[in-house]
Amino acid sequence: MxxxxxxxxxxxxxxxxxxxxxxxxxxxxxxxxxxxxxxxxxxxxxxxxxxxxxxxxxxxxxxxxxxxxxxxxxxxxxxxxxxxxxxxxxxxxQWSILSNITSGMILFFSFPFRIGDTIKIHDKDFPIEAEIEDISAFHVNLRTKEGEKIIFPNNLLLQKGISIMTNTYEEKEFFD
Known part of the structure; x- marks a missing residue:
């Protein structure tokens, strides 16, 4: 008892x-x-x-x-x-899931870009220049000048060279 x-x-x-x-x-x-x-x-x-x-x-x-x-x-x-x-x-x-989560945490604590920044991803086969719309646990949402939405995995973002560009997009008003 x-x-x-x-x-x-x-x-x-x-x-x-x-x-x-x-x-x-x-x-x-x-x-x-x-x-x-x-x-x-x-x-x-x-x-x-x-x-x-x-x-x-x-x-x-x-x-x-x-x-x-x-x-x-x-x-x-x-x-x-x-x-x-x-x-x-x-x-x-499914190692990429853990890799993306870890990369998301690294991006949160140490990377110098933020939502709204325009970045250029240096990839010899498919270079991308786009504005960051959102950064989540698994991927980053990007929008090109042409309006194309690109979802880029966090782990690949850490593997590629990235340039932060001066913002060439027109200023937008954001509403809650």
């Missing part, structure tokens, strides 16, 4: 872990939003990065709970390595 006295340390550790998780989620979200505001990043991209970091934090909390409640560490490593192997094999054919 379950006894609170018998599991008091585990219950206390679990409560403390959840409190720390909540505080960390709030602090990390505020720090990322502050960074995004000072660097003029878009809100939906900021929310995407926050979701990724919260997912990582939740995963670490689940692993911590397993350890707190006394599951043998060897069993945890076998389970995690098995899950990682299955995911790795399943995602091998």
């Amino acid at each position: 379950f006894s609170f006295k018998e599991y008091s340390k585990e219950i206390l550790a679990t409560i403390v872990l959840f409190i720390v998780l909540m505080l960390l989620r709030i602090i990390v979200a505020k720090l990322i939003r502050k960074f995004a505001k000072t660097s003029e990043r878009l809100e939906h991209r900021t929310n995407l990065i926050i979701k990724y970091i919260h997912l990582l934090m939740n995963t670490l909390v689940i692993i911590s709970l397993i350890i707190i409640w006394g599951v043998d560490t060897k069993d945890i490593f076998i389970t995690v390595s098995s899950i990682t192997t299955v995911i790795g094999v399943a995602m091998f054919a």
Whole structure:
């Protein structure tokens, strides 16, 4: 039969872990939003990065709970390595998804162009000069002078040379 006295340390550790998780989620979200505001990043991209970091934090909390409640560490490593192997094999054919998500995070934190900039992608077979309309987790939406919409994968954007052009498009009014 379950006894609170018998599991008091585990219950206390679990409560403390959840409190720390909540505080960390709030602090990390505020720090990322502050960074995004000072660097003029878009809100939906900021929310995407926050979701990724919260997912990582939740995963670490689940692993911590397993350890707190006394599951043998060897069993945890076998389970995690098995899950990682299955995911790795399943995602091998879909590596571009992970590559694009990682590239999207890199673009968010370090690339110098923003929505509205005109860029030139240096590709010897298919050079592109277009205005950036949107940057998402998987791809960048571009619009050429001729009005053609191009959806360019984030991972390819990091692999190509890019020039930021002076904006030659006519000024547009944007409405919410």
